[in-house]
Amino acid sequence: IGSEAREGDIVLAEPAPQGAGRHFGPKPARVTEVLGRMGEAKSVSLICIHAHGIPTEFPAEAVAQAEAARGTALGKRTDLRATPLVTIDGEDARDFDDAVFAEADGSGWRIIVAIADVAHYVRPGTALDLEARRRGNSVYFPDRVVPMLPEALSNGWCSLRPKEDRGCLFVEMRFTADGEKIGHRFGRGLMRSVARLTYEELQAARDEAREPQDLEAGHTARLYGAFEALLGARTRRGTLELDIPERRVVLSPEGEVLGVAPRPRLDSHKLIEEFMVAANVCAAEELERLVQPTMYRIHDRPSDQKLEGLRQFLQQFAINMPPGNQLHPRNFSHVLAMVKGAPHERLVNETVLRSQSQAAYAPDNIGHFGLALARYAHFTSPIRRYADLMIHRALIRGLKLGADGLTEAEATEMPAIADAITGTERRAAAAERDAVDRYLAAFMSSRVGETFSARISGVTRFGMFVAVDETGAQGMVPFSAMPEDRWEEDPATQS
Structure with a gap:
């Protein structure tokens, strides 16, 4: 209400007053600003700017x-x-x-x-x-x-x-x-x-x-x-x-x-x-x-809790980490050098990053x-x-x-x-x-239906996160959407 916004516009809005009594369904809102149109490339950053509260206008x-x-x-x-x-x-x-x-x-x-x-x-x-x-x-x-x-x-x-x-x-x-x-x-x-x-x-x-x-x-x-x-x-x-x-x-x-x-x-x-x-x-x-x-x-330095999780993860690859009070950044670099060129190199790098x-x-x-x-x-x-x-x-x-x-x-x-x-x-x-x-x-x-090389980047109780190698795009694959088969989750190796 109260704006010249059209269907398909991306807008900023605030709740509008409602009359007395019970109300069901969508609540009325007052559009305060039209940011752009759905599908316009420039709208992507505008959405993120406003969603995260990034100030854009400088005081005069x-x-x-x-x-x-x-x-x-x-x-x-x-x-x-x-x-x-x-x-x-x-x-x-x-x-x-x-x-x-x-x-x-x-x-x-x-x-x-x-x-x-x-x-x-x-x-x-x-x-x-x-x-x-x-x-x-x-x-x-x-x-x-x-x-x-x-x-x-x-x-x-x-x-x-x-x-x-x-x-x-x-x-x-x-x-x-x-x-x-x-x-x-x-x-x-x-x-x-x-x-x-x-x-x-x-x-x-x-x-x-x-x-x-x-x-x-x-x-x-x-x-x-x-x-x-x-x-x-x-x-x-x-x-x-x-x-x-x-x-x-x-x-x-x-x-x-x-x-x-x-x-x-x-x-x-x-x-x-x-x-x-x-x-x-x-x-x-x-x-x-x-x-x-x-x-x-x-x-x-990493917290004890994160270090313990990382140790358990690395043990799957026969890699050991020193105790927390003896830990030095070079220990992590040594781990990364050990997996250089291995199929799990990227996964280990990302897991080490998440532990920091x-x-x-x-x-x-x-x-x-x-x-x-x-x-x-x-x-x-x-x-x-x-x-x-x-x-x-x-x-x-x-x-x-x-x-x-x-x-x-x-x-x-x-x-x-x-x-x-x-x-x-x-x-x-x-x-x-x-x-x-x-x-x-x-x-x-725009590439729905194509086949991509991808890897599992994380596992939860209800699905797995998959990262596409070509673009780095990540998405969730719910277990409910997977073919009926026997699947075994291994949390330690994120697979």
């Missing part, structure tokens, strides 16, 4: 503050514009948070990671800040991004676009040839990215021994040399290395699903990951040195189990994560880099903010999974 005051932003002057900043920093991101990225540089330093390596200076534009307590905190993070769907910051900042003044001056917070790190850190220093700078590269372009430059346009000779080799040193340190540290292929939904310009493709995992992805992990560790260490409030990124605790944000440190790190914080993505903005403000305050650092009120609110942004992160992940599932369902609906 926040938009005005973002649009009033202008470039950053050098002032007391360190001038990094002569340093050939480059951004390396996905093909469709527009919010460039980070830029990197590496060079030989004696027998070791010098690495600079420069991060967008979001704190310069988003001041504590402003409309921009309050809205960013409410959102907690950007949300990425196959066909769109719901940003944490208005586009004037996220894709504009904060984004480290090539050939444009941008303010940044940077960390300069020095490592031995074996990837062990010798020292680091933080600063506030003015930089100018020399190139915007994709992961594929950087990988091709490495594989084909040629430099991308705008990069000097040897630039790629130095980046990969530093990466290999850091990778060696990671291997010795013994991190949890899961091998679960990611898939991405491929859309047409009109938003129709063309297919599902594996998301490549290139060395260039790992390079940026290692540079960012190193910078994040430095941020946590620096804030502890400065005795500043810290928003740690924590990851607890969820990562979270917290002002009290318990370390990061998966990365095998004693301390860790998120510093490298302040355009899309509020936690990183908090870390920037704490560094600015501790290092006396400006008047826009962490306030006492924020320091007091740190536990509540940590809980809130942990919640928004999980909300975003659920919405993103929901959207991918809906796109996959739409894609598979």
Whole structure:
């Protein structure tokens, strides 16, 4: 009632008042907004956005503050514009948070990671800040991004676009040839990215021994040399290395699903990951040195209950796990190495993943189990994560880099903010999974009647979950729908 909605529209609605007496059947509702039409590709993400309560509209005051932003002057900043920093991101990225540089330093390596200076534009307590905190993070769907910051900042003044001056917070790190850190220093700078590269372009430059346009000779080799040193340190540290292929939904310009493709995992992805992990560790260490409030990124060891379930599962394959108090991430990686190439490799990887605790944000440190790190914080993505903005403000305050650092009120609110942004992160992940599932369902609906290779991914009392190898789509097969035959459930092996 009360709208111009038509049959087949997807709408938002609220309960409408009813008269006195008993009422049966569908209840009246008032349509508040028409989102789109059933069957329209763009409607998929809209459904997920509203179903999960993802904020989409920015308050007018926040938009005005973002649009009033202008470039950053050098002032007391360190001038990094002569340093050939480059951004390396996905093909469709527009919010460039980070830029990197590496060079030989004696027998070791010098690495600079420069991060967008979001704190310069988003001041504590402003409309921009309050809205960013409410959102907690950007949300990425196959066909769109719901940003944490208005586009004037996220894709504009904060984004480290090539050939444009941008303010940044940077960390300069020095490592031995074996990837062990010798020292680091933080600063506030003015930089100018020399190139915007994709992961594929950087990988091709490495594989084909040629430099991308705008990069000097040897630039790629130095980046990969530093990466290999850091990778060696990671291997010795013994991190949890899961091998679960990611898939991405491929859309047409009109938003129709063309297919599902594996998301490549290139060395260039790992390079940026290692540079960012190193910078994040430095941020946590620096804030502890400065005795500043810290928003740690924590990851607890698996619970005893989950470990016991995992042990029982692995015993089916004659694999044993050490006791919980002796458990280290490398134990899980050892298990995964044992099943590499086996028919049950994927199942073991997924079961190990399900046994892990969820990562979270917290002002009290318990370390990061998966990365095998004693301390860790998120510093490298302040355009899309509020936690990183908090870390920037704490560094600015501790290092006396400006008047826009962490306030006492924020320091007091740190536990509540940590809980809130942990919640928004999980909300975003659920919405993103929901959207991918809906796109996959739409894609598979056009292939009803075809035969696919699939595997059992889980078993319950009333049916089994089956995952299609080609697309990753999952569905429930009720036992009641299966042919009349004798079926024996083995919960331990999920079969």
